Amino acid sequence: MTDKEQIIEELEKSITEVEKQKILRSICDEIFEEYDKGSAKAVFELLKRKINTLKNKFDDAHTILLKKMGL
Amino acid sequence: MVNRWILKEITIAGFRGFIEPKTFLISEPFILFDGPQGSGKSSTLVAIEWGLFGDEIAKKGIGIDERRDWKVRNTNADEARVEMVLQKGQDILKIVRSDKKKKDTSGFCFELNGNRDTDEGKLRVMLGIQPKDFFSSVHLHQETIRALLTEEPRTRRDSLDRLLGLSELRNIIDGIKLAKISETLNDADIKFGLIETKLNAVITSKQTDIQKAKETGIQKGLTSNDFSETSARRMCVTIKNALVDFANQSGLIIADLSLPRNTGEQQIFATSARESFRKLRDEQPDLKRQKELLEKQSQLQKVQSTYKVFLDELQKLEQKRNDIHRTDGNQEKLQFRISNELSPKLEDTKNRRNEIDRRAGTIEEAIKYFEAIKTPIDKQSCPVCEKPIDDARHLLMHLKELRANLDEDLAPIRQEIEKYEKEIKRLGDLIKCLNDLDQKITTQSESLMKHKSVTETALGREIKDIEDPVVILRVELGKIQEDLQKLETAVIESNQRLNVIEDDVFKLEQILRVLTLEAEINDLMKIREVDEYKEVENSKLELEKFAADVDLIRQAIETILQKSAKAKLEAAKESIAKMFTTLANRSDFPDLEIDPERFEILAVKGNEKVPALSIFNTGDLNCAGLSVFLGLGVAQELSHSLGFIILDDPSQSLDDTHIENLVSILNSIPYDKQVLISTSESDLKDLILSKIIKKKKRYKFDQWSDIEGAKPTEVQ
Numbered sequence: 141m142t143d144k145e146q147i148i149e150e151l152e153k154s155i156t157e158v159e160k161q162k163i164l165r166s167i168c169d170e171i172f173e174e175y176d177k178g179s180a181k182a183v184f185e186l187l188k189r190k191i192n193t194l195k196n197k198f199d200d201a202h203t204i205l206l207k208k209m210g211l
Numbered sequence: 212m213v214n215r216w217i218l219k220e221i222t223i224a225g226f227r228g229f230i231e232p233k234t235f236l237i238s239e240p241f242i243l244f245d246g247p248q249g250s251g252k253s254s255t256l257v258a259i260e261w262g263l264f265g266d267e268i269a270k271k272g273i274g275i276d277e278r279r280d281w282k283v284r285n286t287n288a289d290e291a292r293v294e295m296v297l298q299k300g301q302d303i304l305k306i307v308r309s310d311k312k313k314k315d316t317s318g319f320c321f322e323l324n325g326n327r328d329t330d331e332g333k334l335r336v337m338l339g340i341q342p343k344d345f346f347s348s349v350h351l352h353q354e355t356i357r358a359l360l361t362e363e364p365r366t367r368r369d370s371l372d373r374l375l376g377l378s379e380l381r382n383i384i385d386g387i388k389l390a391k392i393s394e395t396l397n398d399a400d401i402k403f404g405l406i407e408t409k410l411n412a413v414i415t416s417k418q419t420d421i422q423k424a425k426e427t428g429i430q431k432g433l434t435s436n437d438f439s440e441t442s443a444r445r446m447c448v449t450i451k452n453a454l455v456d457f458a459n460q461s462g463l464i465i466a467d468l469s470l471p472r473n474t475g476e477q478q479i480f481a482t483s484a485r486e487s488f489r490k491l492r493d494e495q496p497d498l499k500r501q502k503e504l505l506e507k508q509s510q511l512q513k514v515q516s517t518y519k520v521f522l523d524e525l526q527k528l529e530q531k532r533n534d535i536h537r538t539d540g541n542q543e544k545l546q547f548r549i550s551n552e553l554s555p556k557l558e559d560t561k562n563r564r565n566e567i568d569r570r571a572g573t574i575e576e577a578i579k580y581f582e583a584i585k586t587p588i589d590k591q592s593c594p595v596c597e598k599p600i601d602d603a604r605h606l607l608m609h610l611k612e613l614r615a616n617l618d619e620d621l622a623p624i625r626q627e628i629e630k631y632e633k634e635i636k637r638l639g640d641l642i643k644c645l646n647d648l649d650q651k652i653t654t655q656s657e658s659l660m661k662h663k664s665v666t667e668t669a670l671g672r673e674i675k676d677i678e679d680p681v682v683i684l685r686v687e688l689g690k691i692q693e694d695l696q697k698l699e700t701a702v703i704e705s706n707q708r709l710n711v712i713e714d715d716v717f718k719l720e721q722i723l724r725v726l727t728l729e730a731e732i733n734d735l736m737k738i739r740e741v742d743e744y745k746e747v748e749n750s751k752l753e754l755e756k757f758a759a760d761v762d763l764i765r766q767a768i769e770t771i772l773q774k775s776a777k778a779k780l781e782a783a784k785e786s787i788a789k790m791f792t793t794l795a796n797r798s799d800f801p802d803l804e805i806d807p808e809r810f811e812i813l814a815v816k817g818n819e820k821v822p823a824l825s826i827f828n829t830g831d832l833n834c835a836g837l838s839v840f841l842g843l844g845v846a847q848e849l850s851h852s853l854g855f856i857i858l859d860d861p862s863q864s865l866d867d868t869h870i871e872n873l874v875s876i877l878n879s880i881p882y883d884k885q886v887l888i889s890t891s892e893s894d895l896k897d898l899i900l901s902k903i904i905k906k907k908k909r910y911k912f913d914q915w916s917d918i919e920g921a922k923p924t925e926v927q
Binding site for chain 1: 392402410413731735757758760771
C-alpha cells in the first residue's frame, strides 16, 4: 500500500460521510500530484493558491457588507 | 526474504578518477575495495550513484557539501561512462549513463530484461528510491552520520526521515505548514469579529446623531413627541399651505409640492420646500423693490456727492478770482497800471539815479587820482591845466565831502526804484494768476456740465439750465427715502412670514433626520439577515472547511508518518541495539534506541535512557551512527528495492577495538544484503579478509596515475 493510500485509509477511519471523503481524497490527490511535480514548495504553492482564492472571496464579501453598513 | 536488486557488474570509463574503461564483476555478497587514499576507491562507489541518478547527486538539495563544484568527467577523457548490471531474482537490469565532452550532452538509458527505456522517473519508481534517500539508506556518508547526531532536532529528524524512507511525507507536511492556512483563517476571523465591532460603532454614532437632531429640533420649538411620521406629515401640510399662500399673495409661482406619503417622500418634499422657500425669499416683490430703491439711492447719492465736489471746487476758484478783481482789478486794469503809471515813474527815478551816479563817478575818479600819487601832495600841478595846486590835501578833503553828500542823495532814489519794481512784479504775478484761474474755471465748468448729463441719466430726466441739479437730486433722494420707509415695514412682515416657514422646514428636516437614522439603525440591527452578511458567513465557512480538511490530511499524514517510523524503528530496534552493543562495547550504556517522536538517539542502560549526545565521545557517536545506518540498512521493512549497502571508509574515528567490532557486525549482515566497502586502512582490510565469512571479491587499487587514472586489480 502506498503512503497516499494509507493516508486516505486513515482519513476514512475518522470521516464516514461519503461526500466529505471524496473532498478529502481529491485534496490528497492534488497534494501528492503537486509534490511529485516539485516537492514541498509545490505543495505550499497549491495550498496557498487555494486558500487565497477562498480568502479573496471572503474579503470581497466583507467589503460589500461593510459598504452596505455605510462604512 | 525480500527480493531486491543486487549489483552484478559495473564498468567505469572517464568518470572522475577513471580514464580507461575498468570493469568490476561484483556478484559476490561482500565486495572490498582497498588501496591508498586518492587511488579511486570512492570514485568507484560514487560511479554507482551517478549511474543511478546522474548529475542530481551533485545538487545542493542532496545535502553533501563536498559535492559542490563537482566534476563528473575526467579532464583527460572525452566521455564519462558508467554501465551497471543489477539482478533481482530472474530480472536483469542494465543501466547506462554517459556525459560527452564534444557535444556536451549526457546520455541515459536502461534495459529491463532487454526492454530499453530512457525515462529516469520510471527507473526510480522501479528502484523505489530518490537520490536523497540513497545517500542515507544505501550509501553511508560521513555527513549523514553527523546529521544523525547533531543537536539540531530538525536536522536529526530530516536525517532519520531519510533513513526511514519518510522524506516525502515529511516534505508534504512541511509544504502544508508553509502555507500557513491557520494565519489566513485567523485573519478572516479577526475581520469577521470586526464586523460586530464596527456595527456597534455605527449604531452608537447614529444614536448620537439622533440625539443631536432631537436637541436641535427641541431648541426650535419641537417637543419630544413630534419626532414621528405623523408629525412629519402634519408639518408637511403646514409648510405646503404657507408656501402656497405666500406665493399667491406675492404673485409668484413655485414648483408643485405633492404631499408625501412616507419618510422617503417626505425627504424629497423637504428638499423641494427648501428650494421653494429660497425662491420666495429671493423673489418677493417688496424685497425686490426695496433692493431696486436701495440701489437707486446709492447711485444718486454717489452722483450727488461727485456733483458737489465739482461744484465746490468751481466755487472756490471763482471766489479767488473775485477777490483779486475786488482788491486789484482785472487783468486789463492791472496791465494799465503797470504800463501807464508804474513803468514811467520807474524810468524817471532811474534817470535821476543815473545823473547822480555820473557826478559821483567823476568825484570818485578824482579821489582815486589824488590818493594814488606818491610825490608830496602840496606840490602837485593840476592834472587838467597843469597849473600848480597850492594845497591838494584840502582839495581831496572837499572831494570826499562831496561824495558823501551825493551818497545821501542817492539812498531815497534807490528805495523808490525798488518800490516800483516790486509793485510791477506783484501786478504781473496777479495777471498770471488770473489767467491761470480763468483756465481752471473753464475746465471745471466743463466737467460740471459733463457730470450734469450723468446726473440726468441717473435721474432719468433732463435738467434745465434754470434748474439746480443739487436741489433736484436732494428732492429725488428724499422721495426714495420715503418709499424705502414704507417698503421696510412690508419687507419685515414678509420676512417674518418666511422665517416661520423656514423654521418649519428646518424642524421637518430634524424630524426626518431622526426618522431616517432610526430606520438605518433598524436596518443595521437586522444586518445578520441580509444576503451580504450571509455571503460573508458562507465564504468564511468555506475557508474554515478547507482549512479543516487540509488539517485533517496533515494529521493523517503525521499519523502515518509516526506509525511508519515506529514500525520501521521497531523492526530495526534489535538490530540497531545489537550492532551498537557489538560495535561500541560500552559497559555503562551498552544499548542504543531511537525516540521516533523526538528524533533523538538515546544511550540505554536497562531502563535508563539518556541522549547519546550528552555522554558519548566522537568514536562512540560514530559507532552509534554506523549502528543506526546498518541496523536500518539490513532491516527488511525498508521501502526501497536496492539490496546492497555501500560503506565508504567506515572506520574513520574508530579505534582498533571498534574496527574489530565493525568486522563482527559486517559478518552479521544477512546474506541477501550485498555489502560494498572501501578502506584505505590495512587493519580493516586484513580483518575483513581474515574474518568475513561471506564470499568476497577484492579489488586492490594501486596509486592513481595521471595517464592511466585508477588502477584496480582483482585479487583472487
